[in-house]
Amino acid sequence: MCTYNIMQKVILKKGKEKSVVHRHPWIFSGAIAHAEVSDGQLAAVCAHDGTVLAWGYYNSRTDIAVRLLSFGDRKPDTDLFVNRICASLTLRKVTGITQCTNAYRLIHSEGDMLPGLIVDWYKGHCVMQSLTLGMDKLKVTIAQIINDVLKPESIYERSDHEGRKKEGLHEQSTQVYGYTPEIIEVNENGMLFLVDVRRGQKTGFFCDQRDNRKKVKEIANGRDVLNLFSYTGGFSVAALLGGAKSAVSVDGSGSALQVAHRNCEMNNVGQAHEIIKADVFDYINNNDITQNLIICDPPALAKNKASVNNAARGYKELNLKIISKCPADSFLLTCSCSRFIDHKLFQQIVFAACNDAGRDACIVGRYSQPADHPVNIYCPETEYLKALLLYIY
Numbered sequence: 001m002c003t004y005n006i007m008q009k010v011i012l013k014k015g016k017e018k019s020v021v022h023r024h025p026w027i028f029s030g031a032i033a034h035a036e037v038s039d040g041q042l043a044a045v046c047a048h049d050g051t052v053l054a055w056g057y058y059n060s061r062t063d064i065a066v067r068l069l070s071f072g073d074r075k076p077d078t079d080l081f082v083n084r085i086c087a088s089l090t091l092r093k094v095t096g097i098t099q100c101t102n103a104y105r106l107i108h109s110e111g112d113m114l115p116g117l118i119v120d121w122y123k124g125h126c127v128m129q130s131l132t133l134g135m136d137k138l139k140v141t142i143a144q145i146i147n148d149v150l151k152p153e154s155i156y157e158r159s160d161h162e163g164r165k166k167e168g169l170h171e172q173s174t175q176v177y178g179y180t181p182e183i184i185e186v187n188e189n190g191m192l193f194l195v196d197v198r199r200g201q202k203t204g205f206f207c208d209q210r211d212n213r214k215k216v217k218e219i220a221n222g223r224d225v226l227n228l229f230s231y232t233g234g235f236s237v238a239a240l241l242g243g244a245k246s247a248v249s250v251d252g253s254g255s256a257l258q259v260a261h262r263n264c265e266m267n268n269v270g271q272a273h274e275i276i277k278a279d280v281f282d283y284i285n286n287n288d289i290t291q292n293l294i295i296c297d298p299p300a301l302a303k304n305k306a307s308v309n310n311a312a313r314g315y316k317e318l319n320l321k322i323i324s325k326c327p328a329d330s331f332l333l334t335c336s337c338s339r340f341i342d343h344k345l346f347q348q349i350v351f352a353a354c355n356d357a358g359r360d361a362c363i364v365g366r367y368s369q370p371a372d373h374p375v376n377i378y379c380p381e382t383e384y385l386k387a388l389l390l391y392i393y
Helices: 078-094 133-149 207-219 234-241 254-266 280-286 305-325 343-357
Strands: 009-012 026-028 032-036 042-046 052-058 064-071 103-108 117-122 125-130 154-159 172-178 183-188 191-196 224-228 246-251 273-277 293-296 330-336 361-367 386-392
Touching: 009 052, 032 064, 042 064, 052 133, 078 103, 078 133, 103 183, 103 207, 117 133, 125 133, 125 172, 133 154, 133 172, 191 234, 191 254, 207 234, 207 293, 207 330, 207 361, 207 386, 224 234, 224 280, 234 246, 234 254, 234 293, 246 254, 246 280, 254 273, 280 305, 293 305, 305 330, 305 343, 343 361, 343 386
Parallel strands: 009 042, 125 154, 224 246, 224 293, 246 273, 293 330
Antiparallel strands: 009 032, 026 064, 042 052, 052 064, 103 117, 117 125, 154 172, 183 191, 330 386, 361 386
């Protein structure tokens, strides 16, 4: 299916081989002496002396100019993609993901050594996202392999991520194979959720918060819950099924809140659930917080390095208001999904919020993304989700 030409190559500047030798999958534009390859095409990555170090795809438009698919002189081919896709499913099986849910991330970009590719699995239906130009040129091959090897009921492409613009790509949403229902009902640890793969955020559901939903369910008994940036109410469902007395879901999207309430009703906890459509920053500024289990899971406030300082201020403002207003004997699960805010910085932000609020608090849990969102050991940037569970006295 795939053919390659060794004449297509990227030559690194002298002394810039270190990251490739250490198997980091990204090569930044500043490390490249010259490129003999068109944008989006696969090429051999060569040291200054011409030694082939790795293979990847190139894009002159982006800071990450090459994303690597293989190391050494092995040229990526169909067999490599088959092996990577099969290995990704094996990982989900051996870590128990497929036993507890039928909604999980099947391929997590660099985490599964297929950079630029996201594939989520929803009850037998695949939703693909192509994030980069190079992967966009490979997606027909990838979709055919998924269809042949995994035999899903359908494959739907949901390539509408804003990062595609930097890659020189337009948004693309289309049916690839079979028929994907507009709404898919999935099961996660005994909880039922509706997934809108066409109009929902990302591919329709936040599978990466699975473990944290389970934790919330474990600590929710007898508590009142405030679920901020609730989206379709996953944390609200988990808390109410865990014995919470009530749950309020706050989000800026009316359509997401309607799905949240449907999710609660489907799990027979709708009577204890309330939805509020509001900007969350405005809501916490203008309202008291009487609930004693609060979940704060905002969208990524830092989308690049340049926005880290502003994002840090935003995260601090959110946490400061919540910590200042919540009653004693409260749990706060506070999250960041930005890879530019690392665990250390996030804890420092939350520390500063607690300090400014003058509240005693302790960390009772630190959490990252689950096993279906694996972190590439050579690429720490693939670890993006962090959450702290605080107990506030």
